[in-house]
Amino acid sequence: AASGAPAIVGQPSNTTIQAGQTASFVVGVSGTPTPTLQWQLSVDGGATWSNINGETSDVVRIPGVPLGYGGRQFRAVASNASGSVTSAAALLTVTPSFLPTFQFNLFGFNAGGNFSYSLYGGSVKDAAGTIQCSGYAELADPCPKWRGDYPSGTALTLTARAWPGWKITGWFGGDCSLRGDIDTLTLTIDHNSGCRPAFELIPGSTFSVSAVPAGAWIGLVRDLVPDRFGNLVVPDTPSISCGPLAAAQLCNVNVGVGGSPYTVLRLQALPLNSAPVGFVRWTCSSLSPDDSTPVVRVVAGSDISIGPIYSAMACSAELVPTP
Numbered sequence: 331a332a333s334g335a336p337a338i339v340g341q342p343s344n345t346t347i348q349a350g351q352t353a354s355f356v357v358g359v360s361g362t363p364t365p366t367l368q369w370q371l372s373v374d375g376g377a378t379w380s381n382i383n384g385e386t387s388d389v390v391r392i393p394g395v396p397l398g399y400g401g402r403q404f405r406a407v408a409s410n411a412s413g414s415v416t417s418a419a420a421l422l423t424v425t426p427s428f429l430p431t432f433q434f435n436l437f438g439f440n441a442g443g444n445f446s447y448s449l450y451g452g453s454v455k456d457a458a459g460t461i462q463c464s465g466y467a468e469l470a471d472p473c474p475k476w477r478g479d480y481p482s483g484t485a486l487t488l489t490a491r492a493w494p495g496w497k498i499t500g501w502f503g504g505d506c507s508l509r510g511d512i513d514t515l516t517l518t519i520d521h522n523s524g525c526r527p528a529f530e531l532i533p534g535s536t537f538s539v540s541a542v543p544a545g546a547w548i549g550l551v552r553d554l555v556p557d558r559f560g561n562l563v564v565p566d567t568p569s570i571s572c573g574p575l576a577a578a579q580l581c582n583v584n585v586g587v588g589g590s591p592y593t594v595l596r597l598q599a600l601p602l603n604s605a606p607v608g609f610v611r612w613t614c615s616s617l618s619p620d621d622s623t624p625v626v627r628v629v630a631g632s633d634i635s636i637g638p639i640y641s642a643m644a645c646s647a648e649l650v651p652t653p
Contacts, residue, residue, distance in 0.1 A: 451529025547605030594637030599647035
């Protein structure tokens with residue numbers, strides 16, 4: 331009998347299916363004697379290939395294809411005594427079998443940024459900025475981006491960041507049930523879902539508050555009894571008492587702050603008896619715990635309330651003479 335080298339007479343075609351369906355690839359070959367077939371698979375864009383065990387007919391079928399199989403390539407090698415030939419590669423595309431779009435929500439939030447203190451102690455965002463939320467009350471909107479709509483099958487990576495003096499204790503709610511210092515979490519969005527990170531104050535953490543003299547006519551600077559709202563945890567009344575102030579004098583105190591957004595310190599400045607008629611003006615500065623940008627507040631009045639106290643804060647009192 332005459333012999334003939336193997337040839338591909340029908341190339342396998344690219345195939346698109348929904349996740350969970352069966353993918354099929356067909357090849358047509360000729361040659362004498364009839365060539366044997368071996369299907370091969372590549373999972374790296376055709377850089378390397380491996381044989382698929384048991385797949386030696388002109389049709390290869392992959393039942394119940396998961397979404398993650400998208401991008402795989404298939405080809406067939408036909409061989410007989412006269413040689414071998416390899417078919418073109420066929421691409422498998424897998425689309426989600428669910429609804430086209432699903433929503434992710436940070437639990438504890440809704441439109442308008444309400445319940446922003448649910449993230450007190452840190453912030454969370456994704457790489458694209460679709461999710462962006464914080465417990466930092468100095469932001470115009472602590473939670474401007476608390477939800478997002480995503481095509482089914484999207485890999486959403488969330489990154490949590492604890493403030494100085496705080497730590498991440500895990501993720502909880504909905505699709506999250508992880509405990510420990512886990513700062514990054516990736517979810518596959520194939521259904522409506524939600525969760526959020528949890529933060530905890532590191533035991534023994536303190537935040538510094540300073541009373542800084544800024545005017546030659548300021549005398550006594552002291553703290554009053556802290557305002558107490560909600561779940562305030564300040565074990566002892568902080569003690570700031572400076573006066574009369576010299577130009578280089580600086581008064582410091584470390585405030586033990588608990589897990590509450592309501593830690594508020596009241597400061598009072600009294601002019602010296604020799605001071606002219608005027609009013610006291612306070613300038614307080616601190617660093618945003620989310621991005622370390624300076625935050626400056628100027629308040630007129632001898633008594634002020636400052637807080638929440640997130641990190642090192644310095645306050646300066648000066649007397650502004652009345653013209």
